[in-house]
Amino acid sequence: MPGCSKMNRAGLQFIRKLYQDNPEMPFAQMLPIYNDNAIRNGWRCLRSSGTIAYHLTSMGLYRYRERIISNKDFGHRMVKVSTSVKKEMAKKFSVSNIAIWDALNYRTQSKLANEIRAWALNHGGKLFEEAENPYEKVVTL
Incomplete structure (x- = not known):
């Protein structure tokens, strides 16, 4: 299972809470927040926001390409x-x-x-x- 050894249970719970509190936040924006918390708690840092998406998908919180984050400046x-x-x-x-x-x-x-x-x-x-x-x-x- 890819990404299985990259995050511990506490890291997964942190990602779950972060996503539930801010469901519209892009994964690329979640990555530095997770990594800052990982450094403080002694967890492994992640290199890819895809790992966050993978784990949220396995938890059943996120479905691929279901969230559309609008760009307000596009077209204007x-x-x-x-x-x-x-x-x-x-x-x-x-x-x-x-x-x-x-x-x-x-x-x-x-x-x-x-x-x-x-x-x-x-x-x-x-x-x-x-x-x-x-x-x-x-x-x-």
Whole structure:
């Protein structure tokens, strides 16, 4: 059974309580919380948030791909840059064009995505945000 020796009973109970208290918290965010607690209590630290997902699934608390964590900025904000700048960014950051698109459209929220957006804005990119239309509710007589 994978991950069986990675966590002791107290660690499993901690993960269970953490998940039950915050069911919408991403597993990647649970990992450092667990590892801080593991260091204090002398447990083994985990390297992957997948281990947390595995154990929560075996406990019957979580089903794979059942939680959808919404990204509030996706579709409401975007950074526009030219195609040549996108190609340059793909080479500089060693990522695919799809990863660049995801970062510029706020689909991903990682350190690399933040770096890509900052680099794009510093190299001529423009930030577009969806705003409320103040004239939308005007009644014409």
